[in-house]
Amino acid sequence: MSHAAERSSRWLTIHALIVFAFLYLPIAVLVLYSFNGEGVGGFPPHNLTLNWYRTLFDDAPIWDSVLNSLTVAFAAMAISLAFGIPAALALDRAQFPGKAIFRRLVLLPLILPGIITGLSLLMLFREATVRLSLVTVMLGHGTALISVATTEVFAGLQKLDRRQEEASLDLGANYWQTFWRITVPNLKLSIIGAALLIFTLSMDEIAVSFFLIGRNNTLPLEIWGRLRRGITPEINAISTIIFVFSLIAIVFWYRLRVRAEGAPEVGAELIESAIPECT
């Protein structure tokens, strides 16, 4: 390696270290101060304690909101898979007028700020005189996240060997049987990956929920409400717990994606499909 190349390599390494520090600083602060006896802020942290975790476990409204979020996330997952998988199949193998517009419309929520999706649905529910509740939040998340299911399953379909489905049909299986016994098993990794992604995105979603929520809060909205009143290390404690769970989910998801894709650039396809001509 030439002298110049070595030098540029060193600068790149330093730059990478700085970016990683920038990305992880808030997360480190968050975790550290969840154990801080003196509340949030103040350097150095002292009086390490588990008190905030104790307060958290006795905090009924937080756990109610966790339950609400889990319910919403499962419902959103069901809706977006139920419509996202057929949408991906339709984009892959059906021709119909307006297909290009349909594709754009389905994928638009990927890149649209949540406020627009949330507000437009709020107007729909007002005109239809639907009362806001967790159900409207489920519909909102489900609709926005169809984009994720469609993208992931469509990517899986590109790798699917269509001859298997042909063989199944030739051998007398009907479309329904072929779908459940050939198509779905072949797309298993894509579907599980999409489900996991949808679940996590829904658990964290706040912009759409913000406008569609009724009386019962989801976890991010409960946290939001408390942040506006003032900051407490209890929020750090719940965030640390969420972080640990997300970490488990992401390692699992990553393994799945690498198995499905074989390439380590997983995740990029979501952004690429938001801007269709990218690849």
Added chain:
Amino acid sequence: MFSRAYRTAITVPPLAWVAVFLLVPYLLMFCYSFWSVTPSQEIVHSWNFGNYQDLITKSLYWETLLRSMWIAFRVTIFSLLLGYPLAYFLSFHAGGRKDLYYQLVIIPLWVSYLVRAYAWKTILGTDGVLNTLLQYAHLTRHPLEFLLYSPFAVVLTLTHIYTPFTFLPIYASLEHIPRNLVEASHDLGAPPRQTFWRVIFPLSIPGVLAGATFAFVLSLGDFLAPLLLGGPSGIMISNIVVTLFGAAYQWPMGAAISFCMLLLVIALLFVSERLEKKWSFS
């Protein structure tokens, strides 16, 4: 090979759902933007351009929109400055550790957006981690006030959020560059700098455009970071929309601003697609 019934079965349900829950709401937003509100807070369906006139003539609206675009622009530039060299480092210099580093970049994406914005608040506040650290180290005597409740705090936080998003497509485009092109450039005697600017960078432009569009559009529409960290000078256009839909009860005006944002997003996607097509070599 697929029968008509099968194609109908896979096409109609998603088409119907998208029509009801995406297309109709956008059209409804369009309609609302021409309506108005009576003093007794009733929405009347009288069609006029009043809201759009207000958007152009009232400085509160267009100045905030411009300021939001300026904030989003800075976020985009900083995300690219952080994300591009990182992606380049991973793709060309990380060797066997590539996989590990890649996971390290995407892990923060999975940490709640709200929680990370809040963490920045605890870092930047007057009694926050940074100020107390600076005083502890005797670098400053009084807390630095400009850190929190300023556009600076919003730009910093949004850059933190969107750097991994800009990194992803750039990294993907760098990974797709055939390595023999790079080798050919070396073999023909081009120094590394020339190889980068003449071969690698042009081929990565589609990724840069995708990442930039993503960061710009999503930070333009953000209203949580400004509410949490922006203070009065960091208010963005979406905060105004939130107020119009909330306490102010001016839904039609809010709809007009939102619809303009929707059009802006679609226009940006259109431009960025055109540019990407121009720069992609396959």
